[in-house]
Amino acid sequence: MSKSIGGVVNVGDTVDIGLCSFCGACIAVCPSKNLYSIKWGPSNPLVGDSKYCSSCRWDLCRIVCPQIDIPSELYDRSTYGYLEAYEARSTIPSVLKRAQDGGIVSTLLITALENKLVDAVLAVKHDRKWNPEPVVIRDPGGVIECSGSIYLYAPTLALLKDIALDNSIEKALVVGLPCQIRALEKMRRASLNKYVDKIEYTIGLFCTHNFTREELYDILSQLDIYIDDVERMYIEKGELRFKLESGVEKGYPLEKTFETLRCSCRQCPEFISAYADISVGSIGSPSGWNTVVIRSSRGASLFKLAVEQGFIEARPLSEKGGKIVRKFIRRKVKGAVKHRESLVSTYNGVVEGKYGLLKQFIDEKRDFINREGLAIEPIVYMEFDRVALEVRVDPVKCIECRACEIACMSEHKSLVPGIRVVEAYGPLPLPLLCMHCREPACMMVCPVGAVYRDRGGAIRIMEDKCIGCLLCMMACPFNLPLPFMGKAVKCDLCVDRRESGRLPACVEACPTNALVITRSKTSVEKTVSEKHVVRESVS
Amino acid sequence: MESIVSSIGLARELDEYIVFIDPSKCMGCRSCEIACAIEHSRSRDLFKAIREKPRPMPRIYVVSTDSLSSMPMKCLHCRDAPCISVCPSRALYRSLEGYVLVEPTRCIGCLMCMIACPFGNLKYSIETRAIIKCDSCYERVRRGELPACVEACPTGALRYGRLRDILEDLGRERARQIMAGVYTGMQQLQSLRWQGVVGSRGQ
Numbered sequence: 001m002s003k004s005i006g007g008v009v010n011v012g013d014t015v016d017i018g019l020c021s022f023c024g025a026c027i028a029v030c031p032s033k034n035l036y037s038i039k040w041g042p043s044n045p046l047v048g049d050s051k052y053c054s055s056c057r058w059d060l061c062r063i064v065c066p067q068i069d070i071p072s073e074l075y076d077r078s079t080y081g082y083l084e085a086y087e088a089r090s091t092i093p094s095v096l097k098r099a100q101d102g103g104i105v106s107t108l109l110i111t112a113l114e115n116k117l118v119d120a121v122l123a124v125k126h127d128r129k130w131n132p133e134p135v136v137i138r139d140p141g142g143v144i145e146c147s148g149s150i151y152l153y154a155p156t157l158a159l160l161k162d163i164a165l166d167n168s169i170e171k172a173l174v175v176g177l178p179c180q181i182r183a184l185e186k187m188r189r190a191s192l193n194k195y196v197d198k199i200e201y202t203i204g205l206f207c208t209h210n211f212t213r214e215e216l217y218d219i220l221s222q223l224d225i226y227i228d229d230v231e232r233m234y235i236e237k238g239e240l241r242f243k244l245e246s247g248v249e250k251g252y253p254l255e256k257t258f259e260t261l262r263c264s265c266r267q268c269p270e271f272i273s274a275y276a277d278i279s280v281g282s283i284g285s286p287s288g289w290n291t292v293v294i295r296s297s298r299g300a301s302l303f304k305l306a307v308e309q310g311f312i313e314a315r316p317l318s319e320k321g322g323k324i325v326r327k328f329i330r331r332k333v334k335g336a337v338k339h340r341e342s343l344v345s346t347y348n349g350v351v352e353g354k355y356g357l358l359k360q361f362i363d364e365k366r367d368f369i370n371r372e373g374l375a376i377e378p379i380v381y382m383e384f385d386r387v388a389l390e391v392r393v394d395p396v397k398c399i400e401c402r403a404c405e406i407a408c409m410s411e412h413k414s415l416v417p418g419i420r421v422v423e424a425y426g427p428l429p430l431p432l433l434c435m436h437c438r439e440p441a442c443m444m445v446c447p448v449g450a451v452y453r454d455r456g457g458a459i460r461i462m463e464d465k466c467i468g469c470l471l472c473m474m475a476c477p478f479n480l481p482l483p484f485m486g487k488a489v490k491c492d493l494c495v496d497r498r499e500s501g502r503l504p505a506c507v508e509a510c511p512t513n514a515l516v517i518t519r520s521k522t523s524v525e526k527t528v529s530e531k532h533v534v535r536e537s538v539s
Numbered sequence: 540m541e542s543i544v545s546s547i548g549l550a551r552e553l554d555e556y557i558v559f560i561d562p563s564k565c566m567g568c569r570s571c572e573i574a575c576a577i578e579h580s581r582s583r584d585l586f587k588a589i590r591e592k593p594r595p596m597p598r599i600y601v602v603s604t605d606s607l608s609s610m611p612m613k614c615l616h617c618r619d620a621p622c623i624s625v626c627p628s629r630a631l632y633r634s635l636e637g638y639v640l641v642e643p644t645r646c647i648g649c650l651m652c653m654i655a656c657p658f659g660n661l662k663y664s665i666e667t668r669a670i671i672k673c674d675s676c677y678e679r680v681r682r683g684e685l686p687a688c689v690e691a692c693p694t695g696a697l698r699y700g701r702l703r704d705i706l707e708d709l710g711r712e713r714a715r716q717i718m719a720g721v722y723t724g725m726q727q728l729q730s731l732r733w734q735g736v737v738g739s740r741g742q
Contacts, residue, residue, distance in 0.1 A: 051549070052549070054549070055548075379717070405548070409548065409549070414550075415549040415550035415551075416549075416550045417548055420547060422714045423714075424711060424714035424715050425718070428718075430718060447658055448657050466619065467620065467621055468617045468619040468620075469615040469618075469657075470557070474560050478710070479706050482548060482553070482706075483550065483552035483553070483555075483618055484550045484552060486619040
């Protein structure tokens with residue numbers, strides 16, 4: 001089996017052919033942190049160092065990319081049915097003042113935050129220069145800042161990692177374009193649970209297409225406008241209109257922008273998001289009102305709550321409005337189908353990734369476990385004497401993506417990992433990690449005394465003393481110390497991170513929560529004795 | 540089963556061929572010692588080698604740790620070998636394959652390497668007036684054969700191969716044992732402990 005299809009290993013190629021809609025999902029999942037975006041940089045993720053990409057078994061960035069392996073059901077118009085549709089507008093004056101139309105998105109966010117349905121909201125705000133900036137909002141007051149549309153790509157999902165690692169956030173809401181919600185759905189289907197488990201609600205925005213910053217600047221220069229002067233931008237009657245601070249309004253026909261449209265937007269079939277709980281837009285309702293399309297019961301309850309509490313006034317969507325929405329859906333799907341075909345024939349290897357293989361792997365694994373009748377529970381190890389760390393390894397969740405290995409190598413700037421995922425039985429992998437044993441074999445066999453226990457309790461190798469005989473590798477029951485640059489290298493439980501109270505890199509990078517470390521306050525002895533009690537009482 | 544891309548790491552060192560010692564499988568038969576001595580004799584034949592002068596010496600020694608367990612000890616060809624660093628006449632050098640080899644004609648018999656080696660794997664032969672040490676049977680290896688000790692080992696305590704492949708094999712074995720142990724009780728995991736080499740643990 002070749003490592004990658006057509007030599008494509010990361011999203012770099014996808015970006016090159018203009019297939020990137022800059023949702024930021026790849027930045028969140030990349031275990032080596034070599035994908036990043038810069039605030040004033042180009043509207044796409046930048047690939048720093050693709051050295052580790054060949055170790056990434058599923059090409060995680062390409063797995064979550066919403067523009068690669070688009071689920072085929074989205075190219076079917078019947079997918080876009082909805083439960084309820086409304087015309088609605090906010091009743092909160094401060095929201096209405098800044099809102100694009102009816103202020104429904106902001107009001108829903110405020111409702112969710114005020115009622116403590118979610119702890120945080122992922123949205124985009126912009127500064128005076130219309131520079132989009134994704135933010136995590138925790139209090140209702142912060143929502144107002146994010147009101148108003150901005151027709152630019154923003155890497156909102158790059159903040160998913162922050163949300164996943166923040167213990168104070170238990171539930172979150174994501175506002176995004178259909179492509180961003182699609183990335184979330186792809187994560188969910190690929191069982192990358194870490195990033196989607198906390199997402200309670202998703203709000204999608206109607207989208208015909210979107211612009212990069214360069215494209216917007218190009219339009220502005222054609223209209224002879226400085227970005228600083230723009231006070232508001234909106235779409236009306238087929239024109240992208242800019243209202244300047246001086247009161248002057250200028251319009252740019254949308255038809256013209258279709259000519260230079262990126263292929264990411266051309267191949268995207270979603271006008272309303274098929275996976276969002278609620279979709280909001282202005283098309284189909286009168287000026288100052290929003291069209292709200294509800295696709296799940298969860299979304300319906302949130303909307304109902306907002307109406308009941310008097311934040312939103314709503315009335316059913318008019319027949320004419322429904323027709324317009326359906327027309328836009330039809331038009332976008334039709335255009336996407338046409339463009340998708342030509343795109344697949346031109347860039348076969350780039351447009352299709354390993355998503356199918358991963359799904360197959362997950363299915364195979366489920367079958368294997370069912371067939372063999374295995375009852376697999378997480379394995380819980382205890383590490384450390386002084387600070388008890390509870391390490392939970394779940395072979396059922398592990399998809400053998402090797403993100404932990406890559407994160408470890410990238411963290412230590414080495415080419416050998418301190419943790420290793422091995423395939424135990426068929427599609428059932430198990431991460432092997434250093435146990436920092438109480439009586440470590442590696443320490444006992446080291447002829448030069450290079451292996452020692454540091455103050456935190458981790459077993460480490462002194463680089464100066466090590467002679468690279470690899471006896472520790474042979475003595476370790478898991479064969480974890482590995483040779484690199486003439487020395488043996490092993491897990492040091494991320495010394496730098498420990499000092500600042502962060503989790504080890506491997507745990508942070510694991511996208512499926514197969515590897516979890518919790519800091520338990522009880523000492524090892526106590527936990528062990530508790531376990532005995534439990535076991536005795538069971539038997 | 541689908542073949543998986545080996546991804547233990549990207550380091551070049553992992554693609555080197557090494558002799559992997561697994562003491563848990565050693566039964567102390569000393570076949571490796573005899574095979575080594577024959578390989579390094581002039582005649583390369585057991586019965587002729589016995590009467591040879593200088594007497595053929597093994598480069599590998601089976602060391603007993605207690606009455607039950609033993610371990611073959613040979614030069615581990617350290618990546619940062621102290622013996623090479625201390626040798627004043629540059630008689631010890633590293634070959635292309637990464638083996639630590641000795642050039643007997645340059646050896647002046649100062650025995651600094653014997654002091655430097657933490658294992659005591661280097662021996663001085665009075666008859667040849669030079670240091671003798673494991674050369675990882677480089678002649679055999681270059682011909683595509685196994686090193687003599689590995690070929691002679693009946694139990695698999697000595698394995699020769701690409702480090703990456705060996706680690707993958709051992710890792711899989713270990714993961715299976717862990718899973719079997721965890722899901723049917725912890726007893727099996729206990730028996731996996733490396734009592735032989737770790738010494739004090741077994742007692």
